[in-house]
Amino acid sequence: MHDIKAIRENPAALDAALARRGAEPMSSQVLALDAERRTKIQAAEEAQSVQKKAAKEVGAAKAKGDEAEFERLRALVGEKKAEVAAMQTEAKALDQQLTDLLMGIPNTPFDDTPDGADEDDNVEINRWGTPVELSFEAKEHYDLAGVKPGMDFETAAKLSGSRFVVLSGAVARIHRALAQFMINTHVDENGLTEAWTPVLVKPEMMYGTGQLPKFGEDSYETTNGWWLVPTAEVTLTNIVNNATVEENYLPRRYVAHTQCFRSEAGSAGRDTSGMLRQHQFEKVEMVSITKPDASRAELDRMTKCAEGILERLGLPYRTVALCTGDMGFGAQRTHDIEVWLPGQNTYREISSVSVCGDFQARRMNARFKPADGGKPEFVHTLNGSGLAVGRCLIAVLENGQQEDGSVVLPEVLHPYLGGKTTLTADGTLA
Numbered sequence: 001m002h003d004i005k006a007i008r009e010n011p012a013a014l015d016a017a018l019a020r021r022g023a024e025p026m027s028s029q030v031l032a033l034d035a036e037r038r039t040k041i042q043a044a045e046e047a048q049s050v051q052k053k054a055a056k057e058v059g060a061a062k063a064k065g066d067e068a069e070f071e072r073l074r075a076l077v078g079e080k081k082a083e084v085a086a087m088q089t090e091a092k093a094l095d096q097q098l099t100d101l102l103m104g105i106p107n108t109p110f111d112d113t114p115d116g117a118d119e120d121d122n123v124e125i126n127r128w129g130t131p132v133e134l135s136f137e138a139k140e141h142y143d144l145a146g147v148k149p150g151m152d153f154e155t156a157a158k159l160s161g162s163r164f165v166v167l168s169g170a171v172a173r174i175h176r177a178l179a180q181f182m183i184n185t186h187v188d189e190n191g192l193t194e195a196w197t198p199v200l201v202k203p204e205m206m207y208g209t210g211q212l213p214k215f216g217e218d219s220y221e222t223t224n225g226w227w228l229v230p231t232a233e234v235t236l237t238n239i240v241n242n243a244t245v246e247e248n249y250l251p252r253r254y255v256a257h258t259q260c261f262r263s264e265a266g267s268a269g270r271d272t273s274g275m276l277r278q279h280q281f282e283k284v285e286m287v288s289i290t291k292p293d294a295s296r297a298e299l300d301r302m303t304k305c306a307e308g309i310l311e312r313l314g315l316p317y318r319t320v321a322l323c324t325g326d327m328g329f330g331a332q333r334t335h336d337i338e339v340w341l342p343g344q345n346t347y348r349e350i351s352s353v354s355v356c357g358d359f360q361a362r363r364m365n366a367r368f369k370p371a372d373g374g375k376p377e378f379v380h381t382l383n384g385s386g387l388a389v390g391r392c393l394i395a396v397l398e399n400g401q402q403e404d405g406s407v408v409l410p411e412v413l414h415p416y417l418g419g420k421t422t423l424t425a426d427g428t429l430a
Contacts (some may be wrong), residue, residue: 001102001362004034017108019322020115026105033101036095044087051080069121071414103207104214107359109324110296110333122336123323129316131340132399140343141397142274142288145405147171149427151275163264163279174396174409175282177416179257179389182284182309186386190305192255192286197235198227199259205238208364210330210356220261228261233383236287240366240379249372250379251290251298255386258283263275275390276348282389288382291368292358295380296333299355303335306386313410315395316340318347330356337387339395350391353384397423 009025023222150171156164206212211252338347358378367376400407407423422430
């Protein structure tokens with residue numbers, strides 16, 4: 001959420017930032033609502049002052065036996081009391097309107113975020129590995145002979161509908177091995193703290209990280225008002241919701257492996273084949289909470305953590321800085337990591353790492369106390385996939401595929417698979 005004081009001081013800065021995102025200017029609307037709200041608050045305070053003064057004078061008039069003055073003052077107190085209540089109610093409603101308006105305005109991009117309209121304007125900033133050259137026609141993951149016994153979309157559709165899958169046998173074990181490998185690497189080598197968090201959250205937690213109110217249709221709400229998390233970003237970031245921590249508490253770096261749930265409301269007709277876009281999936285999520293002066297460097301550190309997973313797996317990838325027109329609502333700068341998929345003959349997103357500045361912290365009221373005793377400041381928050389487990393499974397299967405439909409598995413996974421090195425063409429581990 002944006003700082004209303006900053007908008008008052010420099011409304012042109014907000015409009016310029018929104019223009020970079022291809023959005024309409026908002027400062028005039030914000031300031032008009034803010035001015036109306038402040039006018040109501042001031043009027044309520046003035047009426048309350050008159051009420052208090054009259055209330056003090058009522059007793060004096062009674063003591064003097066001035067019945068007419070007593071009745072006049074008593075009526076004035078009642079009149080002003082009603083005025084104050086009405087104006088406070090109006091001010092409260094205007095305050096909520098202003099909050100809702102500010103919550104619907106996207107974050108302001110960093111200066112080094114590339115300008116652009118859509119994904120065609122994203123800028124490649126890193127590339128690793130060489131896409132595998134196969135001597136046969138590459139297949140997508142779900143068409144591989146060794147995968148078919150363990151990846152069942154028909155049964156999943158019977159159970160739950162489209163965009164679900166049932167994994168079993170060797171494929172399920174590889175999927176689990178990938179998550180364990182990611183978690184262990186982030187904890188043992190990257191210094192993240194492992195967490196296990198709920199997948200059901202209160203609506204205020206979704207407000208805190210920006211999924212609500214604007215993107216409610218992209219997630220699932222339960223009948224009792226809880227929400228299924230679209231990512232562990234929601235729970236990990238909200239650990240500091242409505243908290244003021246000591247400066248030496250920062251940075252906090254978390255990682256969690258959770259189920260994630262997305263309605264994919266805006267993706268009809270996209271990536272409907274295979275596991276690429278599912279309503280329920282698993283993700284290893286990284287979240288960092290930092291001081292303001294450390295967040296930009298933290299973005300690069302987190303990006304390297306995610307890239308390192310792919311490098312250890314031997315999977316070619318490229319990293320792009322998203323342009324302003326393609327960047328998410330709450331981000332100031334985002335690095336998307338795209339893994340090579342031979343079956344599609346292209347790179348596809350497997351991680352998105354974003355720095356949000358104090359945008360989420362303001363929504364959550366999350367602050368830290370400077371060690372020098374200064375005024376509490378808002379923390380900065382970052383989040384990123386480290387990685388999407390299902391998409392990583394796809395990449396491992398497609399990049400390791402052999403002509404007979406078997407899959408040679410990355411060496412780093414062998415210890416997690418009891419020393420097995422290959423998914424055979426008949427769907428077993430060997």
